[in-house]
Amino acid sequence: MRSKALKTRWGVRHYAMVNSGNHIMSVFPMDGPLSICGHNNLGKTQALQSMQFIFFTHLAHMHFGAHQANTSRAFFFPSDHSYLLMEVLTPDGVFIVGAHGKGPTAGNEYELFVAKGELDMGDFVDPINRIRPYKELFRHWYERGIEVRNLTREQMRQMLYGESGRVKGGDWDVTIVPLANANERRYQVFRQIYRNLLTQQLLKSREIKELILNVFSEKLSNANLNFLEVRERAFQRFRLAEREVERLAYRREDILALGKEYDEYTELSQEGGWLARELRVNLTLAVERAPLCIEELNALHKEEIEKRAKLNEQLNSRMQERDRAVEQRITLAGRLTRLDELCERNAMTCRETVEKSIRTLAAQHATLSDQLRQADIYDVATVSSRLRHTENEIRKLNKRLEQVRNGDGLLDTQGFVDAEKAELSRLLRGDMFSLEAAALTEIHPGSFNSWVRTQLMSKEGLLNLQGFELDLTDLLPMDFHSDDPAQLQQSIAMYQEDLAKLQGQLEVAQNQTLKRTELESLAKQMSNQQGYLQELTELATLEATETDDRQVLEGVMMCLAQIDEWLQGHQERIEGATRTISVIEQKLNDALEQARQLKVVQQHRQIQNSSFIFAEGPNEDFERDLTEYNFGDALNRLEWISNALDRIALTMKSYQHSIVGDLPDLARHANLSDLVQHARERLETLPQMREMLKRYHQEGIAQLSGALRDLSENYVTLEHEISLFNRRINARKVSNLRGFRLDLKRNEPILEAINTLSSHIAQADENETDLFGQQGGGASQARLVRAMDRLSRLVEDGRDGTLELGDLFDIGFTVEEVNGKVVVCNTLDELASNGSTMTLKPLLYFSLIRHLTDRGARVEPFLPFYLDEIASVDPNNQRTILAFSENLGFTPVFASVDPTTTVRYCINISECINADNRIYVTQADWQHFDHHEDVKPVQAPQRSERDEKSEVDVEQFSDSLQVATAKADTVAQS
The missing domain is CATH 1.20.120 (Four Helix Bundle (Hemerythrin (Met), subunit A))
Structure with a gap:
């Protein structure tokens, strides 16, 4: 992508943001002054702020206003197809210096790269109108012959600031800021100034002072x-x-006191050593007599212990016998108690009554269970239909029975003889004349009888009527009077039984929950009755053995009384043996205590041996008359000496600690005598x-x-x-x-x-x-x-x-x-004119940066800088800023709500927002101003064929980006 420049400029020519921040794909001209206008919070500052990721090495060196650095990194690099791109012109050619995101799975980190070639926005979109991920983009550039080299952040710093003139040892010189004597220190000073130009971070007076010192640090030998x-x-x-002199003088009295205490300690140690040797020799003689007495008492104690053990064995045997008797007594007493309970509980009932109740409940339970099973098979409608049919049949049978008994059937009232009935049975249904007489209604009495006799009556099986003759002899006559009252009554009883069952089934079908509760109640009653039956059975068994149980219980009680009497006497014998053993143990303990006291004396003497100076000589020199020798006095004197030595040792340790604390060179003398000697010598050299x-x-x-x-x-x-x-x-x-x-x-x-x-x-x-x-x-x-x-x-x-x-x-x-x-002001912000302040600030910062750059560099690349609220600066000051920016090699980027006409380019962000509220800036959105005549907007230059290919439909591109982003997120989650 090329744009016509006012003059040949080295440095940044274009800057692009792809899927970064609020920008979906935006490219900004940097080869001349630029004005970015639009409402607040649309993203006017994002272009300059995002440049920090390329110019600076660490997030801690960047400034994003009120936003955290990590949050801003995730904002500018949301995915692996997010890019920040800077097209740079150097004497070695045109390069693309950029950064690409690595995606959420990598913590929204980013990587830096440099490519040799011009910036073509069409490279970032694939044939299906999606933004290419960085790996796919690098492959695409490789196919186009554009070489790409990945750089670490330190390598990028060295490359941009001229510390390392070539990229990775290659032949590319992409120096944008040729710092004089480029190094980490020089870079830090530049970073502090240039970050303020990119973000307008407010510097306080102390920070400006520190900045001035850093800029001129090379001229200062010691800041x-x-x-x-x-x-x-x-x-x-x-x-x-x-x-040393003060401490030695201060500890003079301590050194003298330490020497005095040391002399006394030596004298007491010698006395204690002699007394300890004397006590040990005489104590040994006294201890030799104690073991014989202890041995005799131990033998007697063992004998008494064995006697008591035998008594305890007898006691245990009889106790086991008593436990068995007690267990038998409890069992028999329980059986008799159970017998009394059952007799009292079942006094008002008998076995026959219980069995009869069980049979009755069983029949009711079976009937209700059958009804519930039928209710599970037939629903209410079916049972109701069957019930109505049964009732109808019962009514018919009752009516027939009544007709038979009264003789008022239809056939009986017509006066037919048996022969006539037989003939009529060949043509009429048998049950027709079983109808009641009221079923016949005649206008003239005898009409039905006359019609039957003339029209239906056959003679000897032949029916002769006008026009035909029908032979009915093959049809046997039927008996119209086959109904038997007994059979009818039996049929009625059967139907009534069925009716009762159906009524029960209907009741059950209509309220199954109640019937099932009733069924459970019947089952519970049956269970209770069966329990009563079991108790009656148990009662009969206990009554059969009652006499034997009472006799056995009486014998057990007598046995327990005998055992308890024996146990009482035996317990007295055991207690007597225990008292004897206690007396022997007391004597033994006294003997052991005497021996222990001698050992204690010996132990006290042995414990103190380490603090005393050992007394030389044979044991005979230390033997004394044991009848007159007082071990207690000797031990007390020895303990007093030991305590005195401990007290003196603590005093000497305190003196030693104080002296060594103030005179640490004396600490090398581990031996106290050496320390005392050298401390006295030090006092003499004061x-x-x-x-x-x-x-x-x-x-x-x-x-x-x-x-x-x-x-x-x-x-x-x-x-x-x-x-x-x-x-x-x-x-x-x-x-x-x-x-x-x-x-x-x-x-x-x-x-x-x-x-x-x-x-x-x-x-x-x-x-x-x-x-x-x-x-x-x-x-x-x-x-x-x-x-x-x-x-x-x-x-x-x-x-x-x-x-x-x-x-x-x-x-x-x-x-x-x-x-x-x-x-005269202490800070730039105190200047009266805001326009003058905004004019002087960049002039100051530009001059400081150019002071840092190498004046012998081949070229002086242009660097972009940012000025917000430029509308508050009058046009004269704006032109002044543009003039010295051009002279010092800086490209201003003005930000304001309304366009600024003193610049070369203007982009209205408000007009570049698509339906997804993303910013899409193309070359067609650049507004050009010609300042050779009156200030007026001019038409944008015609785009080349390559630029036209790079333009994409905003809405279609936004939809494709959403799909690609969703796919990338799905892959990241998997």
């Missing part, structure tokens, strides 16, 4: 020093020697050590004076560099201003203190050492004290002792307006 550390190092030998302090103090004065003088000289150098820097700034014309100057406001109290120390401290003699804790006097000495205190308060106030070059001055800004008015 700071740790005053406390330098002072401590300069007077280190003096402090150590002074501390006068000579005081003489050495004077020489050490003079050496410290010289070292501190040199360090402060070096810091003061660096401040003079910085003033000179700032003066040169101000000349370069004022060489650029700024409208409404006659001049602008960066001022170093001297911190007079601190500088005066440094000058005082530098001019006087070297001449201080040993009487002026109160600066370091010594005594002294004089007028000049008071000035030195004030100077030292002032510096000490400055570096000790949360500063870790560091005295920085920045402590010697404050940053100020002086502006001289065209009317001659001079305005």
